[in-house]
Amino acid sequence: MKVEHELFELMLDTRGYQQKSFFRLCQNPPYYTVTGWKKSGKVPAYALVLLKNMPFTKTVTAKQLIDAGVSRAIFWNNDLSKAVPSDIFIVSTLRRAYNDFIIDKFIEFFGEKNVLAVLIKHKGKLSDKLIDSITNHIHTSLASA
Structure with a gap:
């Protein structure tokens, strides 16, 4: 293959x-x-x-996303200064707080290609329905822009 x-x-x-x-x-x-x-x-x-x-080298903190405009309520139980690999951060946040605003902020912060790559990489940890709704939102928001 x-x-x-x-x-x-x-x-x-x-x-x-x-x-x-x-x-x-x-x-x-x-x-x-x-x-x-x-x-x-x-x-x-x-x-x-x-x-x-191989170890993941890019990390992100909840504080960085809050500074980028994501609501503090989404990270209500997170340590704001704890650095987490960005792929794990994206997956865990989507699993507990998916909405169009979060996807838009993740695309703005991480980039569309990175968000899609994380969805592919962690496909087994996310439901097919969630992945479909995220990819549909990405494609419709890009088509309307």
């Missing part, structure tokens, strides 16, 4: 890595192989498995 290179790049970016840092941390494929994936446009599935097992 081969995966599109754009998805691999998106996952790298979401996790806070570049191709060189991915190569250095996993040491499994030679660097010329990693760069060759971009030329071919396809990435082997084992690369995503390696990437999924």
Whole structure:
């Protein structure tokens, strides 16, 4: 099974890595192989498995999102200064406080591609109905803009 290179790049970016840092941390494929994936446009599935097992480098705090305009009530039981990996933060917030306003703020703060990549990565932790409603909202809000 081969995966599109754009998805691999998106996952790298979401996790806070570049191709060189991915190569250095996993040491499994030679660097010329990693760069060759971009030329071919396809990435082997084992690369995503390696990437999924790598530590997440981007973190976020509830205070950062409150400063960006998200209501404090959504984070009522969170430590505002605790740094959490952004993918875990997005999933946990969506599971307990999904509405269109939150999605709009997450897209504004994290970017549309990152939110969609997190939905793909954590598909097993979210219901299909929630994922469908989020992706529909993203596509309709982008179409109306």
